[in-house]
Amino acid sequence: MKLRMVKIKLSEDLKEEMKKLREEIESLKEKLREATEEKLRRGRGIYIDIGNRVHDYVEDVMEGVAEGIHGELEKSIFIGPRGVRIFRRKGEPYEREDEVEVSFPRVAEVMSALGQEHRLRILNELMSGGKYINELQEKLSEITASTLSSHLKVLEDAGLVVQEKVRGRYLITMPGRTAYKMARRVTRFLERRNQE
Amino acid sequence: MMWQDYQLDNTTLKANEVIRLWGADKGVIEIGKDTLAIPIRLGDQRRGYIFHGHGKLILDTIVETEEGAIGKPVEKEINEPFLMLGDTEKVQKRLTTTSKEDLTKMGYENQQEFVAKAEDLYHRFFERGRTFRHRRSGEDHGLVFAFQNKASKLDILVVKGSKLVYKATGIVFVANENKVVLKSPKEVVLSRSGKLFVIKT
Numbered sequence: 001m002k003l004r005m006v007k008i009k010l011s012e013d014l015k016e017e018m019k020k021l022r023e024e025i026e027s028l029k030e031k032l033r034e035a036t037e038e039k040l041r042r043g044r045g046i047y048i049d050i051g052n053r054v055h056d057y058v059e060d061v062m063e064g065v066a067e068g069i070h071g072e073l074e075k076s077i078f079i080g081p082r083g084v085r086i087f088r089r090k091g092e093p094y095e096r097e098d099e100v101e102v103s104f105p106r107v108a109e110v111m112s113a114l115g116q117e118h119r120l121r122i123l124n125e126l127m128s129g130g131k132y133i134n135e136l137q138e139k140l141s142e143i144t145a146s147t148l149s150s151h152l153k154v155l156e157d158a159g160l161v162v163q164e165k166v167r168g169r170y171l172i173t174m175p176g177r178t179a180y181k182m183a184r185r186v187t188r189f190l191e192r193r194n195q196e
Numbered sequence: 197m198m199w200q201d202y203q204l205d206n207t208t209l210k211a212n213e214v215i216r217l218w219g220a221d222k223g224v225i226e227i228g229k230d231t232l233a234i235p236i237r238l239g240d241q242r243r244g245y246i247f248h249g250h251g252k253l254i255l256d257t258i259v260e261t262e263e264g265a266i267g268k269p270v271e272k273e274i275n276e277p278f279l280m281l282g283d284t285e286k287v288q289k290r291l292t293t294t295s296k297e298d299l300t301k302m303g304y305e306n307q308q309e310f311v312a313k314a315e316d317l318y319h320r321f322f323e324r325g326r327t328f329r330h331r332r333s334g335e336d337h338g339l340v341f342a343f344q345n346k347a348s349k350l351d352i353l354v355v356k357g358s359k360l361v362y363k364a365t366g367i368v369f370v371a372n373e374n375k376v377v378l379k380s381p382k383e384v385v386l387s388r389s390g391k392l393f394v395i396k397t
Binding site: 017021130162163164165166167171172173174175176177178 | 224254268271
């Protein structure tokens with residue numbers, strides 16, 4: 001019963017958020033329209049530049065996505081600072097996480113990526129935000145540059161880290177964060193059990 | 197009000213060095229040396245090009261959130277003709293005239309063959325009602341790119357300052373100041389002012 005109340009509250013929050021988002025988009029579009037009309041009134045030649053069209057396009061896509069979110073709201077996943085909440089339509093079959101097929105090699109790949117102290121320390125550094133390789137090298141000075149690169153490659157291959165191709169920063173992915181937290185929780189749990 | 201249409205030139209040019217057509221925090225587009233080019237004119241001014249050579253497109257279509265990063269970079273070699281509209285001043289200076297040999301290198305027997313291929317792309321881009329127009333002042337208007345994909349459709353990239361829209365098969369990525377949208381076949385991710393929505397589709 002308590003869970004149901006939480007679900008309804010969060011759903012209302014989302015609806016409210018989407019309403020605000022749509023209102024903001026409408027207001028921005030109105031401002032843009034006014035600005036364009038003003039420019040046209042000044043009559044300085046050829047108007048409606050690519051820039052405006054970019055803006056229109058961006059806003060159209062944002063609005064389209066916002067509409068999509070509203071329509072799909074009841075079966076969406078909301079991820080906020082307090083964690084993940086899964087919403088689904090009444091009567092829709094619920095797919096339990098432990099029923100989702102995951103191959104053993106894939107499990108082994110992820111667990112193996114986590115099963116190394118330096119790699120866990122890399123993930124720990126990335127938990128506070130994206131970092132360049134020299135920043136990681138500074139924080140993990142006991143690891144050589146080549147070892148650091150190979151650890152990052154393992155983490156990337158496992159999908160726990162992603163590297164920006166332009167700036168070169170390394171970012172922890174959403175699954176990477178979850179896996180790192182899970183590894184710590186399991187360890188804490190085992191340690192408590194051992195102490196009992 | 198006076199409207200003018202874009203027209204394809206019949207001059208064939210080539211890049212005399214590697215040219216970065218666009219570069220920002222989120223992406224880069226470069227063309228290699230000897231890439232062929234046909235100018236696109238708006239009145240008497242060059243407002244774009246159709247290029248054919250060896251280039252690359254890199255786009256970091258990643259949404260960075262407090263819950264972790266979502267998405268992965270797009271990295272593509274550009275070996276098919278593609279279109280660019282926007283400020284051409286920097287590019288113009290680094291293009292020179294072509295010889296028959298330059299055309300042969302790209303697999304064309306003569307200039308007409310390249311022009312015909314460029315025309316095909318030009319018509320496919322403009323026939324869909326995309327009537328981009330420019331102001332005459334020297335302001336930054338942004339850039340529009342159209343790439344042919346494997347399904348013979350056009351992947352579109354529009355950039356202006358920090359704003360970016362990329363629409364390709366299976367992906368839509370929009371970055372606009374504090375808002376980012378990433379749409380893939382599996383999910384739609386909307387990040388706005390630190391708040392994040394993910395919809396599994």
